[in-house]
Amino acid sequence: MTHDPPQEPRRPLTLRDVSEASGVSEMTVSRVLRNRGDVSPATRERVIRAAKRLGYVPNKIAGALASQRVNLVAVIIPSLANMVFPEVLTGISRALDDTGLQPVVGVTDYAPAREEAVLYEMLSWRPSGVILAGLEHSDASRAMLENSGIPVVEIMDVDGPAIDSVVGISHRRAGREMARAIVAAGYRRIGFLGTKMPDDHRARKRLEGFRDGLAEAGLEVVDTEFYSGGSALLKGREMTEAILARNADLDFLYYSNDMIGAGGLLWCLDHGIDVPESLGLAGFNGVELLDGLPRRLATMDACRLEIGLKAAEIIAGKGGEGVVGGVRIELTPRLEPGDTIRRR
Amino acid sequence: MTHDPPQEPRRPLTLRDVSEASGVSEMTVSRVLRNRGDVSPATRERVIRAAKRLGYVPNKIAGALASQRVNLVAVIIPSLANMVFPEVLTGISRALDDTGLQPVVGVTDYAPAREEAVLYEMLSWRPSGVILAGLEHSDASRAMLENSGIPVVEIMDVDGPAIDSVVGISHRRAGREMARAIVAAGYRRIGFLGTKMPDDHRARKRLEGFRDGLAEAGLEVVDTEFYSGGSALLKGREMTEAILARNADLDFLYYSNDMIGAGGLLWCLDHGIDVPESLGLAGFNGVELLDGLPRRLATMDACRLEIGLKAAEIIAGKGGEGVVGGVRIELTPRLEPGDTIRRR
DNA sequence: GTGAAAGCGCTAACAT
DNA sequence: ATGTTAGCGCTTTCAC
Numbered sequence: 083m084t085h086d087p088p089q090e091p092r093r094p095l096t097l098r099d100v101s102e103a104s105g106v107s108e109m110t111v112s113r114v115l116r117n118r119g120d121v122s123p124a125t126r127e128r129v130i131r132a133a134k135r136l137g138y139v140p141n142k143i144a145g146a147l148a149s150q151r152v153n154l155v156a157v158i159i160p161s162l163a164n165m166v167f168p169e170v171l172t173g174i175s176r177a178l179d180d181t182g183l184q185p186v187v188g189v190t191d192y193a194p195a196r197e198e199a200v201l202y203e204m205l206s207w208r209p210s211g212v213i214l215a216g217l218e219h220s221d222a223s224r225a226m227l228e229n230s231g232i233p234v235v236e237i238m239d240v241d242g243p244a245i246d247s248v249v250g251i252s253h254r255r256a257g258r259e260m261a262r263a264i265v266a267a268g269y270r271r272i273g274f275l276g277t278k279m280p281d282d283h284r285a286r287k288r289l290e291g292f293r294d295g296l297a298e299a300g301l302e303v304v305d306t307e308f309y310s311g312g313s314a315l316l317k318g319r320e321m322t323e324a325i326l327a328r329n330a331d332l333d334f335l336y337y338s339n340d341m342i343g344a345g346g347l348l349w350c351l352d353h354g355i356d357v358p359e360s361l362g363l364a365g366f367n368g369v370e371l372l373d374g375l376p377r378r379l380a381t382m383d384a385c386r387l388e389i390g391l392k393a394a395e396i397i398a399g400k401g402g403e404g405v406v407g408g409v410r411i412e413l414t415p416r417l418e419p420g421d422t423i424r425r426r
Numbered sequence: 427m428t429h430d431p432p433q434e435p436r437r438p439l440t441l442r443d444v445s446e447a448s449g450v451s452e453m454t455v456s457r458v459l460r461n462r463g464d465v466s467p468a469t470r471e472r473v474i475r476a477a478k479r480l481g482y483v484p485n486k487i488a489g490a491l492a493s494q495r496v497n498l499v500a501v502i503i504p505s506l507a508n509m510v511f512p513e514v515l516t517g518i519s520r521a522l523d524d525t526g527l528q529p530v531v532g533v534t535d536y537a538p539a540r541e542e543a544v545l546y547e548m549l550s551w552r553p554s555g556v557i558l559a560g561l562e563h564s565d566a567s568r569a570m571l572e573n574s575g576i577p578v579v580e581i582m583d584v585d586g587p588a589i590d591s592v593v594g595i596s597h598r599r600a601g602r603e604m605a606r607a608i609v610a611a612g613y614r615r616i617g618f619l620g621t622k623m624p625d626d627h628r629a630r631k632r633l634e635g636f637r638d639g640l641a642e643a644g645l646e647v648v649d650t651e652f653y654s655g656g657s658a659l660l661k662g663r664e665m666t667e668a669i670l671a672r673n674a675d676l677d678f679l680y681y682s683n684d685m686i687g688a689g690g691l692l693w694c695l696d697h698g699i700d701v702p703e704s705l706g707l708a709g710f711n712g713v714e715l716l717d718g719l720p721r722r723l724a725t726m727d728a729c730r731l732e733i734g735l736k737a738a739e740i741i742a743g744k745g746g747e748g749v750v751g752g753v754r755i756e757l758t759p760r761l762e763p764g765d766t767i768r769r770r
Numbered sequence: 771g772t773g774a775a776a777g778c779g780c781t782a783a784c785a786t
Numbered sequence: 787a788t789g790t791t792a793g794c795g796c797t798t799t800c801a802c
Contacts, residue, residue, distance in 0.1 A: 093575075095573075097796065106772085107772065108795090109773060110772060112797065118797095119771085120771055121772085125771080139573075139574070140795090140796085141550065141794090141796070142551050142552075142796095143490045143496070143551060143794085143796085144778090144795030145795080146487045146796090147487045147777095147778050147779065147795080148795075148796040149796080150778070152487070162512040162515055162516070163516070168506040184547055187530075188528075189515075202483060206485065208486075225481055226483060229481040229483075230438070231438060313714040313715060313717040314718070315714075315715055315718025316717040316718040345718045348718065348719070370656075371657060374657050374660035374662065374663055374688075374689045375659070376692060376696055440779060441780065442779085451788065451789050451790085452779090452781095453781080453788075453789060453790080454787085454788055456780070456781065457787095460781090462781095463787085463788090464787055465787070466787060466788090469787080469788085484779090484780085485779055485780070487778090487779080489780050489781070491794045491796085492780040492781040492793080493782075494781095494794070495781095772802080773800100773802080776797105776798085777796100778796090780793100781792105781793095781794090782791105782792090782793095783790100783792090
């Protein structure tokens with residue numbers, strides 16, 4: 083299209099280039115490009131034209147160093163492989179959309195050591211805020227966060243002490259309420275199926291709460307089955323088959339996530355098991371996927387989108403005020419009984 | 427625990443603080459913290475101790491400005507909501523793991539304007555490389571990338587001209603080969619079900635290739651059905667019902683992704699349709715989820731993990747050399763016939 | 771409304 | 787093996 087003289091500029095453009103091209107001081111160019119301060123419309127026009135023509139992209143590194151302001155929000159999550167964290171991210175992005183803040187994502191794979199490394203890396207960019215999953219962190223991570231002077235929002239879980247702000251649900255309570263609902267529906271011989279992840283503290287807390295809830299009725303978890311890796315749907319099938327092979331008289335299976343629950347449901351339907359009469363099922367998370375299954379799996383919504391929204395709003399709200407004081411937001415998950423718990 | 431004197435340091439620590447605390451010059455502290463140059467073990471020890479005690483976290487903004495080096499790789503993708511991009515990210519992370527480079531993710535929601543904004547934002551941080559999905563970009567985006575002097579890898583798709591390097595598959599070819607396989611299996615009245623996204627160029631190219639493949643046998647797509655938003659599994663059911671209501675004599679349904687294909691499969695099984703004898707089905711992507719379905723949906727693996735790996739390796743390989751010259755890698759998707767295409 | 775000077779916190783390059 | 791100097795590209799502050 084355009085036939086500019088063959089440039090060989092592998093040197094990125096600077097404010098100075100735009101300044102020279104427009105015949106205006108660097109300072110004024112800077113003002114125009116940031117919409118800061120008064121600049122005459124004429125000058126503004128010339129500057130913008132020059133910048134656009136050259137294809138100037140400002141250097142935020144220099145800008146951040148000079149202004150001591152960084153429009154980045156660090157988001158640290160355990161995984162992208164399941165549906166839960168992407169949805170939290172969606173909430174965060176949405177809330178940040180018109181604030182001038184940008185989320186930057188780091189993934190820890192549920193490894194505390196990775197969390198520490200990712201956190202260190204991110205803090206070294208001096209973000210405007212940190213959003214990270216869970217309340218359990220290494221001492222070093224905690225120290226870094228406390229010393230950083232940056233607003234911190236811990237998300238997903240509220241069962242424990244927070245560093246600064248926190249937005250989430252009580253997984254203990256979620257487990258307890260599911261147990262009560264199951265008991266109330268008349269089920270008595272109950273199995274639990276989950277992941278083999280010592281560092282998934284939220285799953286652990288749900289199981290603890292679940293056990294407490296059963297204990298209120300003098301019941302216990304009859305059998306458990308754990309997995310790691312692989313297709314969750316397939317694992318759900320396999321585990322269901324395995325636990326029922328050991329205990330044919332189980333009348334309820336509580337899964338630690340919807341994906342394995344869905345696998346279990348499909349397996350039961352394949353094998354002509356009468357769900358929910360002879361066997362009840364429930365999962366956790368409220369994933370969209372469940373809408374397409376032959377029957378609606380009972381579940382509990384984890385409020386993922388809203389957690390992301392609220393967390394980002396907290397960060398966006400603290401416009402540079404630093405750590406003012408922790409906000410604490412506990413959301414309440416809804417029990418969605420679906421078609422896999424008996425109605426009495 | 428520890429009872430340090432009540433600090434009020436909302437000022438982040440600098441190299442200078444560590445320098446004073448350890449009685450060593452800033453320069454030497456810097457060398458220790460970066461493992462650069464020769465430092466005596468004794469000094470090193472003192473510096474590390476001081477840095478750790480103070481809880482010093484280096485300021486990468488200043489470091490990047492001074493060194494003109496940024497260990498960030500910009501990754502720009504359309505969405506996190508389906509399984510495909512998270513898996514690409516996994517590949518990228520894995521390949522970058524020991525290179526000292528960090529991926530930074532931006533999401534465009536399939537909107538060219540968003541892509542432009544995200545790209546501008548990311549380029550302003552002067553990353554070491556850019557990985558972005560697709561070959562279709564606005565003129566402005568293209569200009570920014572070309573002027574940046576930064577290595578660029580376009581991923582997922584190879585059907586078209588690339589800016590610099592490219593790693594992906596030919597979606598046209600994927601569509602064509604699926605068409606040939608379907609025709610070879612004896613199906614003749616074929617429907618297509620997909621997303622209503624004008625900016626999903628890869629889905630469009632698959633459909634074009636598919637039509638070409640059918641045309642080779644003198645066939646055409648009999649009917650189409652498109653959706654947007656909502657639970658893909660559920661949409662797959664609904665669309666399948668709708669298209670079959672219009673054309674009861676269809677003998678094959680090609681879905682533009684596995685999720686709606688899985689929904690279609692479940693619907694067919696629910697309604698006692700003889701798959702694959704009276705109706706064949708196929709999807710696209712090769713998602714793990716399919717492993718847990720009652721029957722294996724035919725699909726084509728999109729090589730997502732490998733695309734991520736290769737793309738990241740290209741960036742990591744160009745250690746500061748800048749844009750040397752485009753590498754082009756075309757991966758070959760495997761057809762996985764599963765149980766939903768007739769065997770002859 | 772515009773410009774000049776100083777400096778953000780670090781590292782490259784050059785001493786020593 | 788360690789220190790000194792200059793400056794990365796921008797913004798803050800103050801002057802005009």
